[in-house]
Amino acid sequence: MIERGHMGTVSHDRLRRLFGVLEARYEGSVSWRGGAVDRLLDERHAQLGGAFASRVRRLDWDVELEVTFSEFGERGSIDLLATRRSASTALVIEIKTELTSVEQTIRRLDVKTRLVPAILAARADWRPANVGRLLVILDGATNRRRVAAHATVLDAAFPARSAEVRAWLRSPDGRLSGLVFSSFSGPGNARRPKSDSTSPQPLQTSPPISERSELADGRTILVAADYGR
Secondary structure, eight states, X not given: OTTTTOXXXXXXXXXXXXXXXTTOOOOOOOOOTTTHHHHHHHHHHHHHHHHHHHHHHTTTOEEEEEEEEEETTEEEXXXXXXXXXGGTEEEEEEEXXXXXXXXXXXXXXXXXXXXXXXXXXXXXXXXOSEEEEEEEEEOSHHHHHHHHHTHHHHHHHOOBOHHHHHHHHHSOOSOXXXXXXXXXXXXXXXXXXXXXXXXXXXXXXXXXXXXXXXXXXXXXXXXXOOTTO
């Protein structure tokens, strides 16, 4: 029925299972008002990526946005590629406004991290001794719940968190594999949202001036973040 174009007669669960046999993924697509949903997601992604890139640059990293690659049959783009030649280190930064497929996120980030030496060799005639990876997730109640629900997998894949990530960014030593929450909060908008809202909230594009650090017992603290020092 699917091959004859009658997908409407097949459930989404059946479609996912059938494509799974072929080691492929089936994902439905929703459009709204001429693709406004896609534009909104792209805008949020770009704003979060731009804000985080500014923070990393203030720590003496060179940062490129949306670095495309085609290596060994793998194609795609790296959201942020940060390099510090003095430390012979590169960092692959993945930006997520919504955490959906954890397994796919880890797999794709692993591929990008593995390919970075070849990418930089082709782009800049330079190979880093160490390549780290950092997953940056838009802060919010829904994303925090998703991270908590997949804590076992994410903790194993990205053991470093806020304080350790900040220390490594200031003085990279070895390889980093970390996860941090980030937001668009600026002056007068540094408080953590209490819950997700059904109505869109305005996004602040100014660089964040605060950051939440997670404690071992699950609590969070709000700390001033002076990334220039």
